[in-house]
Amino acid sequence: MKAAYFNAYGGTEKVEIGEQPKPKVLAGQLRIKMQAASVNPIDWKTLNGDLKALIKPPFPIRLGSDGAGIVESIGENAGESIGENVTNFKIGDEVYFRCHKMDTGTFAEYFCVPAELVAHKPKNMSFIDAASIPLVGLTVLQSLKEKAGMTAGSKVLIHAGAGGVGTFAIQYAKACGAYVATTASKKRKTLLTKLGADEIIDYHNQAVENVLSDFDIVLDTLGESVHKASYKTLKQGGVLVSVLGIPDNETVADYDANFIVKLVARLHNRKMHRQAAKYGAKYKHHLMYANGAQLVEITKLIEAKKIVAIIDSTFPLDQVQAAFARSITGRSQGKIIITMNE
Ligand SMILES: NC(=O)c1ccc[n+]([C@@H]2O[C@H](COP(=O)([O-])OP(=O)(O)OC[C@H]3O[C@@H](n4cnc5c(N)ncnc54)[C@H](OP(=O)(O)O)[C@@H]3O)[C@@H](O)[C@H]2O)c1
Structure with a gap:
């Protein structure tokens, strides 16, 4: 074949x-x-x-x-x-x-x-x-629901709303009753409004920390460069879930990683948690996993026309x-x- x-x-x-x-x-x-x-x-x-x-x-x-x-x-x-x-x-x-x-x-x-x-x-x-x-849908469901505990009424900032993860995340969060802000270029505004985004921040001209405050959750699809600004948008105890960079210690332990890799992960995660704590927030990393039952949940949202x-x-x-x-x-x-x- x-x-x-x-x-x-x-x-x-x-x-x-x-x-x-x-x-x-x-x-x-x-x-x-x-x-x-x-x-x-x-x-x-x-x-x-x-x-x-x-x-x-x-x-x-x-x-x-x-x-x-x-x-x-x-x-x-x-x-x-x-x-x-x-x-x-x-x-x-x-x-x-x-x-x-x-x-x-x-x-x-x-x-x-x-x-x-x-x-x-x-x-x-x-x-x-x-x-x-499947991959982006499960990433979003697991990051927002399992890791960040998103519920109806949560205020969620989704970085890179026009990307593969972002376009699904906006729709999923809206389907769950969240309030959604997202970062994107100006030219993506029509699409992201159609997908349900409540606020679109043109990241070329606006800084999220100057526009948003008291958010519950940030979904980071861009990496450490957006962490500090993102923490400033969160309320005390808010959660930033990152899908980039070094996975958390538990995830690394699941792989056949050597001692050095495990040590690097531990040090990196300690640094990430300390930085979040400075802003009164929590840092979590998520590496998605395959799951047929969760895909069935997603199918229901698609068939109910909540996600395209x-x-x-x-x-x-x-x-x-x-x-x-x-x-x-x-x-x-x-x-x-x-x-x-x-
Ligand atoms: N940990 C996990 O389990 C997991 C799962 C899925 C994905 N990921 C990771 O998540 C990242 C995103 O994946 P993806 O599939 O969504 O990527 P993607 O589809 O390639 O993302 C492209 C989009 O990102 C936007 N973008 C780029 N820079 C931006 C910025 N500074 N601010 C706002 N938007 C920006 C672009 O919009 P403009 O052209 O308008 O800038 C473009 O629409 C990847 O690094 C991927 O590896 C991790």
Whole structure:
């Protein structure tokens, strides 16, 4: 089967598109005939070698972290009940999923994934639209709901509202009854207003700390450069959840990281917590994880028309290099998609 992979860490020139063995479906797995998958910065960060300290699988490393497709084969036991909110699957079902963090490769004609990580594709979405959702959707649900404790009425600042995470986060927070402010360029205003943002801060001309105050939560998709200004927008006890930089100590402990990496993470996290405390706020880091039951929650919001897909551009499988180049610009609006069924 055709797949995107790499045999050495480096830039987009290291991406290869070629024949790879069709994966064998194991017990508890579904083999998906992939229709579309989304580009996430983690894909080209993995290619660069940025994640080597945490994950270092053998070459060739296949690319692609989420996607949508059709169930083509079911491993023994995969159809049995696997938990609340996780429905059973049959051959021909249209599904979407985020793969396990240790097992990438959705930029391919076929991909095998544990059934508990999969959900039925929203009925009102195409494969391209559905493929745009899993990684960013789960990131947002876990960051805002699980980590930050967002509830109806929470005041939430979402950085980079026009990005893949941001466009989903604005809609999700509004669907949960939050008040939403977001940072974006002026040209994104029409879209972000349509998605429900209550306040849009043109980050080229305005400083968030001069405009916002008494917020409950900041979702940081930009990194340490925005932390100090963000803390000034929070009320006492407010939470900044960052999805960038070094993961928290518990997350690092989950990986096969060496002593040095664990020590660096500990020191970094101590520094982050101290800085937050200076402003009377809390710092949390989140590294998203795959979860089929949470995807079912997201499906319900999509089918209730509370969340739509925002697609920046689509590229066929043999143009993964060009798709990565677009993502690396940091200027995409919504999601970049790889299509497998041209
Ligand atoms: N920890 C996790 O589990 C996790 C999960 C998902 C993503 N992430 C990380 O989160 C980051 C964002 O991901 P993404 O997929 O949303 O990226 P993305 O789609 O590439 O973000 C691009 C958007 O960012 C906006 N932007 C760039 N600089 C900005 C600034 N200074 N202020 C406001 N907006 C700005 C751009 O808008 P303009 O062109 O208008 O500036 C553009 O629309 C990535 O680094 C990714 O690796 C982490």
